Amino acid sequence: MAYSPKVIDHYEHPRNVGSFGTSKDVAARRDIGIGIVGAPECGDVMQLQIRVSDAGIIEDAKFKCFGCGSAIASSSLATEWIKGKSVDEALTIRNTQIVEELSLPPVKIHCSVLAEDSIRSAIEDWKKKAGAAVVASNYATT
Amino acid sequence: MISSNKQPIYLDNAATTRCDPRVVEAMLPYFSERFGNAGSRNHQFGWEAEDGIEIAREQAAKLIGAQSKEVIFTSGSTESNNLAIKGAAEIYARAAAGQMGRGHIVTAAHEHKAVLDPVRRLMREGFEATFIQPPADGVITAEMVAAALRPDTILVSIMWVNNELGTINEVPQIGRLCHEREVIFHTDATQWVGKMPTNVETDQIDLLSWSGHKIYGPKGVGALYVRRRKPRVRLEALQDGGGQERGMRSGTQNVSGIVGFGKACELCAESMDAEGARLLAMRTRLESELVKRIEVTVVNGHATKRVPNIANISFGFVEGESLMMGVREIACSSGSACTSASLEPSYVLKSLGIGDDLAHSSLRLSLGRWTTEADVDAAIEMIENAVNHLRRLSPLYDLHKEGIDLSKIVWQSH
Numbered sequence: 001m002a003y004s005p006k007v008i009d010h011y012e013h014p015r016n017v018g019s020f021g022t023s024k025d026v027a028a029r030r031d032i033g034i035g036i037v038g039a040p041e042c043g044d045v046m047q048l049q050i051r052v053s054d055a056g057i058i059e060d061a062k063f064k065c066f067g068c069g070s071a072i073a074s075s076s077l078a079t080e081w082i083k084g085k086s087v088d089e090a091l092t093i094r095n096t097q098i099v100e101e102l103s104l105p106p107v108k109i110h111c112s113v114l115a116e117d118s119i120r121s122a123i124e125d126w127k128k129k130a131g132a133a134v135v136a137s138n139y140a141t142t
Numbered sequence: 143m144i145s146s147n148k149q150p151i152y153l154d155n156a157a158t159t160r161c162d163p164r165v166v167e168a169m170l171p172y173f174s175e176r177f178g179n180a181g182s183r184n185h186q187f188g189w190e191a192e193d194g195i196e197i198a199r200e201q202a203a204k205l206i207g208a209q210s211k212e213v214i215f216t217s218g219s220t221e222s223n224n225l226a227i228k229g230a231a232e233i234y235a236r237a238a239a240g241q242m243g244r245g246h247i248v249t250a251a252h253e254h255k256a257v258l259d260p261v262r263r264l265m266r267e268g269f270e271a272t273f274i275q276p277p278a279d280g281v282i283t284a285e286m287v288a289a290a291l292r293p294d295t296i297l298v299s300i301m302w303v304n305n306e307l308g309t310i311n312e313v314p315q316i317g318r319l320c321h322e323r324e325v326i327f328h329t330d331a332t333q334w335v336g337k338m339p340t341n342v343e344t345d346q347i348d349l350l351s352w353s354g355h356k357i358y359g360p361k362g363v364g365a366l367y368v369r370r371r372k373p374r375v376r377l378e379a380l381q382d383g384g385g386q387e388r389g390m391r392s393g394t395q396n397v398s399g400i401v402g403f404g405k406a407c408e409l410c411a412e413s414m415d416a417e418g419a420r421l422l423a424m425r426t427r428l429e430s431e432l433v434k435r436i437e438v439t440v441v442n443g444h445a446t447k448r449v450p451n452i453a454n455i456s457f458g459f460v461e462g463e464s465l466m467m468g469v470r471e472i473a474c475s476s477g478s479a480c481t482s483a484s485l486e487p488s489y490v491l492k493s494l495g496i497g498d499d500l501a502h503s504s505l506r507l508s509l510g511r512w513t514t515e516a517d518v519d520a521a522i523e524m525i526e527n528a529v530n531h532l533r534r535l536s537p538l539y540d541l542h543k544e545g546i547d548l549s550k551i552v553w554q555s556h
Contacts, residue, residue: 003467011467017535022544039553040538041498043461043487047537064537068463072535 003069004103010073015080018062019049033126035118043067044111046075048118052126056087063118070108074098074115087123150473151517155356155510156305156333156452157475161402162358162511168405169360172398180395181384191397198404205407206331206350207341208367214387215400218364219332220256221380222351225366225390226328227260227299229377230349231269234296234326244268245296248287248325252276252306252493257299257330270294279444280307280494284315291319297326302334306475306490306506307443308452310334317346326375332356336410337418337449342367348375354399358511359406363399366390413511421509422450424518428507429453431522436529438542440500442491451509454491456500457525459539460532462487465505468528472521475506499538499548 003011019026026032032051038044044067051060061079065072077098082090095112098104104112152160172194180195182188196210203210216222227247235244249261251273261271272290274282282300291298298320302313313329320327328349334340335350336357342350350367354360368390369375383392433439438458457465462476487501507521533539538548 008467011464014535019540023541023546024544036537040502040548041487041553043463043502045537045553064535064540066459066536066538067461069467071461072464 006102007069007073007104010076010102011069014063014072014076016060016062016076016083017064019047019064020051020060020062030129031126033122033124033129035121035123035125037114037117037121038067038071040066044071044114046071046114046118048075048078048122050082050090050122050126052087052130058082058085058087058090067111067114068108070102070104071111071114073102074104074111075118077101078115078119082119087126090119091123093119148471150471151521153472153474153507153509153513153517153521155513156308156506156508158355158361159358159510160512161355161360162406162409164409165359165402165405169398169402172401176397178397180397181386191395194397194401195395198400198407201404201408201411202365203367205340205411206335206352206367207343209370211388212342212367212370214366214368214390215395215403216364216366216387216391217362217396218355219254219330219351219353221391222353222364222366223254223256223299223328223330224260225377225380226349226351226368227257227297228264228380229390230297230326230328230375231264232378233376235269236294236296237268240268242268243270243294245270246292246294247271248274248290248295248298248300250274250276250282250300250311252280252304252490253299253301254305254330254332257301261299274300276493278495279447280304280309280442281444281447282311282316284312284319287316288319291323291325295323295325297328299328299330301330301332303331303338303449303452304443304490305333305452306488307454307494308333308448308508309443310338310447310449313347314345317348320348321346324373326373333449333452336407337414337451339414342369348373349377354403354406357406357410360399360402363396363403365403417511418450421513424509424513424515425450425453427515428509428518428522429455432457432525435522435526439529442494442496442504453507453509454504455507456491456496456504457529458500458503459536459542460529461502462504464532465503465525465528468531469505469521469524472507472524474508476504497549 035048047064049062050058061083063075063079065075095116098112176190178187178191180191199210199213202213237244326348330351332353335352348369353364429441440456442454466476491501
């Protein structure tokens, strides 16, 4: 199967690869949301980490991906698209937009679905932690 | 890295091989001046075609230590396997068609689909079957077959060499066992014949399939060895018509293909020893360098009971298809089947109990007559670079570095 030039470009020059620290380091940080979706036995694991300002703007995003070239490209593209967006804007990104941008064939649609899921999952994680922090700080002030 | 006009390095010789130019040369006259139908018994054109086929039959028989009358030409191993398995099952069935309890067949779970699917079809037609679960090293022993035999077993079909792993099953021992127990023994020897010495008498084989295009011959032609004495094996034909190939395979023979097949067999017999030694040295270098340079790299299948040309290697924490994308200058196969709807990794690797993560991370690299040391050295470099590139991206590699056991994680699978 031939890969589209955009998939090849993301595969060879992935954007925003990395993390904000080891899994232990970032687990406690309330400015960071982590999404890990997929499973090794399915051949795809995507990890997306977002650093979000108090105002809810995604200031930075980092990804790691175990998966085929289309999965790598989908997650790399997702980091480009969400950086600088508010969490609410980021939640409007749909997998179909990723399919279109990367010209993914039908057998690779699940890669784009995983990328969308990783965005949702990371934002949910951030909301949970940030929300918990708000509750904690309210409790402390009263 | 993106693209080049150079042809990729071909390390997929277990899938198919490039035709030997001497084979092509031998075939060419049979497309033109010797175009006759081997069934035309009354003129020179027919006689020439028949002569070509009978020389090829001698060449094929010689390669496996058989009599030429015992070789049936087919379209390839898939047809040979179908004819052997279904053809024998029909003859040796213990009950008439339409009834249950027609007989028991023994095979293995990591056989090629061209064996598994004919057996499954027979299971829908009143036969029963046992699929031996291979051990972690992939090698099927005579003891395993003995444990699977039943009083009503009519056929054992065990491949000589596994096509994904290159592992060698205990064929002579299984043959001896089957003859002691008076059970017909078929072996799909597609990855063995032509590369390793074969003698159907001492190896005690009743039915043996092989293919032209795996041994530097043309595609679309293969053969089935059918034992004629001790015991005389009978087969029900799958294809009826003009009665060619002793009535077991009707249809005008593919004369040029058969001539090429015969020539390919002859060439393999001549060069087998030297070629085997050369391939083994290269494969050993390929495997040992990759294991040395890249941590968590596993050579799948038995360490030594393997043919010299096939290596199946898993690289932990990277996915096979993305690895193939990283080594686009190498033509090889991956155990991962991410493109298929099932997202299942190779059933062969899974049957060995290899974890799904490592099964998804495997490459099959198979060397051949045209592979050079420079090809192998270049492949080692490319694979090392691609694995390193992908591990920088791999969340699983990070977890491994942090000392987290991946098998203990509860994944959010889809």
